[in-house]
Amino acid sequence: GAVVSQHPSRVICKSGTSVKIECRSLDFQATTMFWYRQFPKQSLMLMATSNEGSKATYEQGVEKDKFLINHASLTLSTLTVTSAHPEDSSFYICSARRGRGYGYTFGSGTRLTVV
């Protein structure tokens, strides 16, 4: 089946620093990947759509300068949380699918804690 690898799985960083999260499709090419944020006991909130070779599209209310997305190849998308603050602490998950008619495969998620 389709495999999506995400790392790091956990990261603790100091307030004001930046953190990069990687999402890789291991056995398929993904021109589009999605980045979600999930707060404890809540649903997944789509943050942005990562498009290979072009700019990401962000959902309303998501600061594009704070959450930088790069999708430089067909198998890798990165999310950089810039100048992180404690309120950015959350569970970030990426997803992609092999093609239409397939379900989405999620990465294992990154639990970010900003101290």
Place this chain on the structure above:
Amino acid sequence: GQQVMQIPQYQHVQEGEDFTTYCNSSTTLSNIQWYKQRPGGHPVFLIQLVKSGEVKKQKRLTFQFGEAKKNSSLHITATQTTDVGTYFCAGPGSNDYKLSFGAGTTVTVRA
């Protein structure tokens, strides 16, 4: 925009009993997908329903897509401790790929 509503939010079930979680959309969906997220884990794709009135089974799980393609349900029979987790339904937006997730039904099982 399209919204997917899911109830109940919590379901506490006696082992061996059945339960159902329901999903409703404000608009007609081209398809609906179901995911399961174990505690501390990430969502895992269970199934996709496409046709009006479609019913699919996976062992003790029965998934149904409404005739109007605006609602769906997941019924689990003879609940086991392995069924613990949060079940999400998700529907695509107008561009057919951006998913909108329901709030999820978190299932706990008492032995």
